[in-house]
Amino acid sequence: MSITRHEVRILAFQTLFALNSNPEADPSEIYTQLIEETSTQPKIPAYLEQLVSGVSNNRVEIDEVIAQYLKKNWAINRLNKTDLLILRLAVYEIKWMPETPDKVALDEALQLAKEFSDDKSRRFINGVLSNLVEKNN
Template sequence: MSINRHQIRKIAFQTLFALSSNPEAQPADVYRQLLDEVSKDQPTPAYLEQLVKGVLSQQAKIDALIEQHLNKNWTLARLNKTDLLILRLAVYEIKFEQDLANKIAIDEALQLAKEFSDEKSRRFINGVLNNLI
């Protein structure tokens, strides 16, 4: 059974969340464990590795872009971890994935916010991302 792009983004988000709590963990070990929960013997999708490595390697640039598009009384430090990681994933896809429409990246970010956050966060994430594009 192959997994779809939304499931890949979900696992990428969960991997980034786990790595933010345990920086010594190896990304491949984390997403292997998460993939096994979805489907045993599922090969690691290239897009999953690309997302996780991309967000981690471009994090300084991504964070600078997010910070530029926050309201003036907001900072990255003030964001909850879930919202920040969803924003990082979406900004990575918007700015570094050339073959993906911005609307898809935003829709996927809002879907992740629906699953892992709340309605207030969804509106906040939508506002930041729409300011960015």
């Protein structure tokens, strides 16, 4: 049984969270450990590598996009790490992966927020990404 795209996004979020805590860590080792814990499929999905490397390699540009949609008195460094990582994943998919519909990226981000954050964060993430998606279309 293969890993779903949603499960890949969860693994990408968890990998980015681990890399945020330990930037010197090897993403491949994190993928392997996470996949062994959650799946019977030992193969690392290409989509997982694409999401993690895409967010990592485009972080500055992604953060600039996020900053455009924050309230005037907010800055990236004021966001909690969980919300910021969820936003980065969604913005990467919206701006750099045209094969992923914007609505799917938004819905997946809200699902991640539901699983890893709280209702207030989910509403905040929805506001930021909804404005981005509206402007993107």
